[in-house]
Each structure stands twice: as C-alpha cells, then as structure tokens.
Amino acid sequence: MVLAAWRTVPGSGASESLKRPNRIEVAELQALIKEARYRDAITRTMNIFGLNLLGGFSALFVNDQEPYPDDAVTLPDISVVRFTINAFVSVPWLARTIFHERVHIQQFLRGDWGRTDSLGDWVNEVEAYDRSARVADVLGLSGAERQTNAALRSTYYRRLDASYRLRISGGSYKVKTEDRAPGAPTPPTE
Numbered sequence: 001m002v003l004a005a006w007r008t009v010p011g012s013g014a015s016e017s018l019k020r021p022n023r024i025e026v027a028e029l030q031a032l033i034k035e036a037r038y039r040d041a042i043t044r045t046m047n048i049f050g051l052n053l054l055g056g057f058s059a060l061f062v063n064d065q066e067p068y069p070d071d072a073v074t075l076p077d078i079s080v081v082r083f084t085i086n087a088f089v090s091v092p093w094l095a096r097t098i099f100h101e102r103v104h105i106q107q108f109l110r111g112d113w114g115r116t117d118s119l120g121d122w123v124n125e126v127e128a129y130d131r132s133a134r135v136a137d138v139l140g141l142s143g144a145e146r147q148t149n150a151a152l153r154s155t156y157y158r159r160l161d162a163s164y165r166l167r168i169s170g171g172s173y174k175v176k177t178e179d180r181a182p183g184a185p186t187p188p189t190e
C-alpha cells in the first residue's frame, strides 16, 4: 500500500554506524532479559545500539512457548519481525539478531528481496550474516557467537551457484531479477 514511500529509505547502509554500549547499558539490557521483559529488551537494545528497524517496522512478537528453530523471522512482506526466545541468549546476540533482521528489511527496500527458498533468499541470508560478522566487535559477540554466525552463513553459502559466489567475492549481494520475490519492490534504477 505504501510501496512508493519505502523506496525513499536509504539503501543498503554500507556504513553501519552502530553504537557500542557501556557497562551500565549492558547491565540494564541483561536485567530486562532476566525479567522476561522481551519487548522492552528489544526496544532498549535498538535504542542503545542505534539499531532502528527503519520507520514503521516495529511490530514485534515474542514466542517463548513453542519450540522454534530460528532466532527471528522477517515475514515475506516485512510487515512484522518475529523474535523467538532463542534471540535472547545474550545481549550481543539479541543485538545481532535485530541487526540481521534489519539487513533483510534493507534488502526488501532496495529491491533485492529473494523468493522464499530460492538463490535470492540464500544470498539475502549470506549478506545478513556477513554484515553481522563485520560489526561483531561493536556488538560484542563472543568467539562462540561469531562461530555460530559463521556456521549459519555457510549453510546458505553452500547452496549458492558459481555466479552468486562470484558476485559476493566482488562485494555485491544483488538478487537477480528471476530470483526476486513477486510483489516486492524493484531496484530504483529499473
């Protein structure tokens, strides 16, 4: 309904401009998680790390009941980002999860949103993991968390074909037209 407005949001966000939290802020976030105040923890993490989910994309849902494999899911139309209990294992991992989902929203907005279970989907994932790895220090990820991020990245990278791997080695995560999700925005140049 407001697709035209979405295109006005800045593109891929090559410079991430995140803020590193101080000890007091980390303690505050840890307390919110410990008290199971998940929505507050998400909101404060976004504020403290400078991780705005871009405009109206703040609908949050925390599933702490059902077993669920992922940390968070951005719905195909990016209207809702769902967080599961898995996202809250640590403050850095929560920040990483928000950051990861924000990359997906940026992909959608810039016209690089892949069809579900396609090469486009997988290149979207590889980009989100790669960009998370680049800000690992600011997020404060532990060695184990960095390894988890890298392992998840490789599960998607393995599925890519040679042409997408070549693009990535050249720094491009663009999704080919045939791999884009139907109905999603297209790149502004087209």
Ligand SMILES: [Zn+2]
Pocket (backbone or CB within 6 Å): 100, 104, 124, 125, 128
């Ligand atoms: Zn993802």
